Each structure stands twice: as structure tokens, then as C-alpha cells.
Amino acid sequence: MxxxxxxxxxxxxxxxxxxxxxxxxxxxxxxxxxxxxxxxxxxxxxxxxxDALESVPPAGLLQASRREFWSRVSRERVAPVGIVARIWSWVSRVTASPAFMRPVGAVALLAVGFMGARAWDSAKSKSEQPVLHVRSVVPDASGGFRLVLDEVRQRTVTGRLDDARIQGMILSAAAGSTDPMLRASSMDALKDHCERADVRKVLLTAMRQDPNFSVRLKAIEGLKPFARDPETRRALSEAVLSDDHPSVRTMAIDLLAGDRENAVIGVLQELMLRESNPDIRQKSLKALRASNASPSTF
Amino acid sequence: MVTGKGQALSAMMAASPVATEEADLVRAAQRGEQDAFTALISTCDQGVLRLAHNLLKNEQDAFDIYQETFLRVFRSLHVFRFDCSFRTWVYRIATNLCLDYLRKRKVRKEESSLVNTGQGEVLDRTAVVAEENPNLDPQRSLLSAELRDAVERVLGELTPRERLVFEMRHYQGLRLRAIGEVLGTTEEAAKNCLFRATQKMRLALGDFI
Incomplete structure (x- = not known):
């Protein structure tokens, strides 16, 4: 050579x-x-x-990106799907189909156009009917679509949290509502029921993904009794290192403090390397000292 | 050098029980299961953000690439046909978006980004400086500012494709085969691209090392 x-x-x-x-x-x-x-x-x-020149995304960017994404997704999911969007969805489906299916798709689209024109007037006359919100449109195996609809109908129900129906509704509001106030009050209602795995799951998801920091704080508060649970500890560690709100990071440190697990100490040491907020650095340092750990990894 | 990282990532991208699990998650997400979709996204979103941030050296651009990539994934998941792994598909979307950004930035730069300050100094308006935390890596602070500037300059001179291949191989640790798949080309073409990129850098930075 x-x-x-x-x-x-x-x-x-x-x-x-x-x-x-x-x-x-x-x-x-x-x-x-x-x-x-x-x-x-x-x-x-x-x-x-x-290697040394790799620019690492700043703490909080991943969480902020995730939150914005899920918030956009939830907006897309709850937005009423009009006839145009539905036809466009069909068009996308047809153009993405195998070539031999395309003539069939073209005939179907012609039919949609014809029926759509006929339906236009009758749809206008029915405009006073309640608007349906389409939550999801999923193609099924037969070539059709499975639609999940939300019908808006207001009614009041009352009950205690040990009523499975009430708890189910609160869980659903905590996880799926687009109103942060409603999510926060649902978290409040659930916080004394963390012994249930489904409640913990909702709180953990909120801690990781909710776009509103008050809701995330409520979720952390609710998870306090389970701070030593491995999954909660993982979520708290993620919050410490990547949540973009200092109050959330502070509260997460409070819950992790005193835990002498190596992984937790590692998280706090990592935080000392990337955290710029002096109060949070101080808190982390205090927690490390309480665990007899050094502030850096050497 | 990131060969360790490379092996780990490549292993994740290869056919394996992980890949089977990924395919199951994709099918569940296509049926509309939210948990499956969340799990799928979390397998690769950190990598996509890191790629975009390191490549574009700009927080807002990285944020935008993240949003655009995963919204496209969300809207098109029902037409995903398993021609490649989900991760490769996501990276393909992200890299195409990054390439568009880099190309637009290059055009803007060639057109009108250099401005004379009027004090005998010429500034590049589109040049972006990576946000750096001096505590992040002690090695980084030891690196001379001169070398850092030289590296930034030579990275800016690479073609968008060379820049992307270098980024994916050096920082993301993807194997050349996987990079070829992501970019819709052969392993050999990715290898040539990486070779050109490293040659240019060696020529430009030779005096510093």
C-alpha cells in the first residue's frame, strides 16, 4: 500500500x-x-x-419542541374537518395507492365531486344542526374510513371520585382537554389517587408533555407520594435536565433531593454542568451535598 | 470520533427485535393509538433535534425543523408502507428539510448577506454562532477560538450534502449505509461525500493540528 x-x-x-x-x-x-x-x-x-465543537441543544429546547408539537397535534385533532379536507385526505390516499388502484380512485373522486355538488345545497339547509367535530380519520382494511366524532352536548353530572365513571371523565379531561385551566383542575382532583396506575400515567404524561407549566407543576405535586417510584424518578430527572420553566425544575429537584441513587446524583451533577439559573444551581448543589456527593463528575 | 455511538445507533436502525417492536408500534399508531404514536416519536425526536441544531447552529431553526418533521410524520403516517424503517423515514424527512434550509441559507448568503459596516469591516448577517455554555465541556473551552472560527468557516464552505453527511457520520454516529438509505443514495456515494468533506477540512485545518 x-x-x-x-x-x-x-x-x-x-x-x-x-x-x-x-x-x-x-x-x-x-x-x-x-x-x-x-x-x-x-x-x-x-x-x-x-468532537469538542458539537453544539448541544440548550436545556429546555427538546421539551419546548415536544410541547409545541403535541399542542399542534391536539389542535389538528380537534379542528372540525370540512368537506374539502376530507376530499383532500381521499386524494392523498388515492395518489399514494398502487398504480392499479388509481383508475378506481379516479372514478371514486368523480363520484365524490358529483355527490358533493348535490349535497352542497342540502348541507347548507342543515347548517343549524350541531357541528360534529371529527377527532380522527383512520383508513380501514376495506378501503373505507373509521371516523371518531365528538358531539358537543352539555350536561351536568355529579359524583365522587370513587365512582369509576367520574374518575374516567376526569382522567380524560386531564389528558385530553385543550383548556389548561381544566387540565389543572383535573390534576388537582386526581392528586390524591396516585396509587392507581392509570392516574399516575396521566400525571407522568402531563409532567413530560403538557405545554402549560402550571399543569406540569400540578402533576409533579400529585406525584409527590410516588417520588421514589422508578418511572416517576425518571420523569423527574428529565424535568430537572430539560424542562424550560425554572419552577418546574426547582420542584423536581426538591422531590429528587435526598435520593442517594447514583442515577439521581448523576442527574444533579449533569445539571450543574448545564444550568445557568443561580438559584437552581444552588439548590442542586445543596441536594448533592446532602447526599455526600461532589458537584462534578471529574 | 464516535464509532461507539455509531455502532449503537446503527444497531438500532438494523433489522432486529427492536425493529419488529418499532413496526408493531407503527401499526398501532396507524390504527390511531395515541400511546404508540407517542412512543414512536420519542424514539427519534431527540436525535432529529440534535441533528438540526448542530447542522443549522440556530435554536429557532432547530425548533422549526422539529415541528415540521413530526407534523409531516403525523399527517402521513397512514401512508407509511414499511419500505424502510420508521426511523429512516423520519430522518429522511428531517434531512430533506435541513437540506432545504441549508440551501436557502447558502443562496441568501451568496446574494446579499455580506454587509459593509462602513468602518472598514465586513459582517456576514446570516452567520450564526452556536450558543455555548463554557461549563458544558472543559475540552471545548481549551480549544482555541482561532481553531473554532476556522472550523465554522470550513463547515460553511462545504456543500449542504457534504455538511449533512459529515454531521450524520461524525456527530450522530450513523453508519454510512444508514446515511445512504436516509439520503436515498448508495453507501458508496455517502462514503465519497464524507471523503470530500473530511479532505476539505483537513486541508483547511491542517495548520491548526
Whole structure:
């Protein structure tokens, strides 16, 4: 192998992208050639220098991105789906179908157009009827669609939390409502029932994904009695490292403080590296000292 | 060097029990199961955000890429046909969006981004500086500002495709085969692209190392 050929392979060698045989040839050449050895060492230094330049997304960006995404998804889900959107969904489906299905799709679209024109007037005359909200449209195996509809009909129900029906409704409001006030009051109602796995699941999801920080705080508060539960501890650790609201990070540290688990200590040490809020840094430092742990990982 | 990371990520992308589990999750999400969709997104959203942030060096752009990628995933999941893994599909969407951003940025830069301050100084309006926390990595603070500037400059001179391949191989640790699949090209083409990128960097940074 010539020096030039060996040097062309150095980057792929360092990335571990060479075949076993190719790697052997490069290594043998480098063992025998001092100048290539030096060149490989320079390449390695360059790779290390590049490693150090990786820009890490700031704490909170992932959580903020997730929250915005789920909030957009929930807006899309609850938005009333008009006739145009429904037809467009059909068009997308047809254009994505195998070629042999497309003529069938074209005939179906013509039929939709014809029926749509006829239905237009009758739809207008029925406009006083309650509007249905389409929650989801899922194609089924027969080529049709399965639609889940929300019908808006107001009524009052009363009951205690030990009533499964009442608890189910509150769980649903806590997890699915677009109104943050309603989600927060539902969290309040559920917080004394954390012994139930489904309640904990809703609170954990809210802690991780809810776009409103007050709701996230309520969820953390509700999970207090389960702070030592592994899943809760994981969610609290995530909040400590990536929630964009300082109150949430502070409350999560409070719940994790005193836990001498290595993983928790590691989270607090990691926080010391990335946290810029002095109060939170102080709190984390205090928690680490209480656990007889150092503030850094060395 | 990120060969360790690379092996781990590639293993995740290869056919395995993990892949089977992923396919089950995709089917469940296609049936409208929210938990399955949430689980699917959480398998790859951190990687997508990291890719976009490191590539575009801008928090807002990374945030936008995240939103656009996963909204497209949400809207098109019902037409996903398992021609590739879900993760590859998501990365394909994200990388195409990133490429568009990089190309637009390059055009803007070539057109009119250089402004004369009037004090004999020329500034690049589109140049973005990565947000850095000096506590994040002690190695980083040791790196000379000069070298950092040189690296930023040479990364800016790579073509969007070279930049993307380098980013996915060096920082994301994806194997070249997986990168080829994401970009809809061959492993060989991805290898050539990486070779060009590293050659340019070695030439430009040779004096610093």
C-alpha cells in the first residue's frame, strides 16, 4: 500500500467504516511508516477537536419542541374537518395507492365531486344542526374510513371520585382537554389517587408533555407520594435536565433531593454542568451535598 | 470520533427485535393509538433535534425543523408502507428539510448577506454562532477560538450534502449505509461525500493540528 492510498483511508478507518481486511492493510502500513503514523495521529487530533465543537441543544429546547408539537397535534385533532379536507385526505390516499388502484380512485373522486355538488345545497339547509367535530380519520382494511366524532352536548353530572365513571371523565379531561385551566383542575382532583396506575400515567404524561407549566407543576405535586417510584424518578430527572420553566425544575429537584441513587446524583451533577439559573444551581448543589456527593463528575 | 455511538445507533436502525417492536408500534399508531404514536416519536425526536441544531447552529431553526418533521410524520403516517424503517423515514424527512434550509441559507448568503459596516469591516448577517455554555465541556473551552472560527468557516464552505453527511457520520454516529438509505443514495456515494468533506477540512485545518 502506498502512503497516498493509506492516507485516503484514514478518516474511514477512524470512523470504523473499513472492512476488516482493509483495516488490517492500513494498520500494517502505519506500523511500518513513521510519516503516516504521524499523519494518522494528526487526523485523530482533528477528529477529537471536531468532537469538542458539537453544539448541544440548550436545556429546555427538546421539551419546548415536544410541547409545541403535541399542542399542534391536539389542535389538528380537534379542528372540525370540512368537506374539502376530507376530499383532500381521499386524494392523498388515492395518489399514494398502487398504480392499479388509481383508475378506481379516479372514478371514486368523480363520484365524490358529483355527490358533493348535490349535497352542497342540502348541507347548507342543515347548517343549524350541531357541528360534529371529527377527532380522527383512520383508513380501514376495506378501503373505507373509521371516523371518531365528538358531539358537543352539555350536561351536568355529579359524583365522587370513587365512582369509576367520574374518575374516567376526569382522567380524560386531564389528558385530553385543550383548556389548561381544566387540565389543572383535573390534576388537582386526581392528586390524591396516585396509587392507581392509570392516574399516575396521566400525571407522568402531563409532567413530560403538557405545554402549560402550571399543569406540569400540578402533576409533579400529585406525584409527590410516588417520588421514589422508578418511572416517576425518571420523569423527574428529565424535568430537572430539560424542562424550560425554572419552577418546574426547582420542584423536581426538591422531590429528587435526598435520593442517594447514583442515577439521581448523576442527574444533579449533569445539571450543574448545564444550568445557568443561580438559584437552581444552588439548590442542586445543596441536594448533592446532602447526599455526600461532589458537584462534578471529574 | 464516535464509532461507539455509531455502532449503537446503527444497531438500532438494523433489522432486529427492536425493529419488529418499532413496526408493531407503527401499526398501532396507524390504527390511531395515541400511546404508540407517542412512543414512536420519542424514539427519534431527540436525535432529529440534535441533528438540526448542530447542522443549522440556530435554536429557532432547530425548533422549526422539529415541528415540521413530526407534523409531516403525523399527517402521513397512514401512508407509511414499511419500505424502510420508521426511523429512516423520519430522518429522511428531517434531512430533506435541513437540506432545504441549508440551501436557502447558502443562496441568501451568496446574494446579499455580506454587509459593509462602513468602518472598514465586513459582517456576514446570516452567520450564526452556536450558543455555548463554557461549563458544558472543559475540552471545548481549551480549544482555541482561532481553531473554532476556522472550523465554522470550513463547515460553511462545504456543500449542504457534504455538511449533512459529515454531521450524520461524525456527530450522530450513523453508519454510512444508514446515511445512504436516509439520503436515498448508495453507501458508496455517502462514503465519497464524507471523503470530500473530511479532505476539505483537513486541508483547511491542517495548520491548526
Amino acid at each position: 502506498t502512503c497516498e492510498a493509506a492516507r485516503r483511508q484514514f478518516d474511514l478507518y477512524l470512523y470504523g467504516e473499513l472492512q476488516f481486511g482493509e483495516e488490517e492493510v492500513v494498520e500494517r502500513h502505519v506500523e511500518e511508516c513513521a510519516s503516516c503514523r504521524e499523519e494518522l495521529s494528526r487526523c485523530r487530533s482533528l477528529h477529537h477537536a471536531m
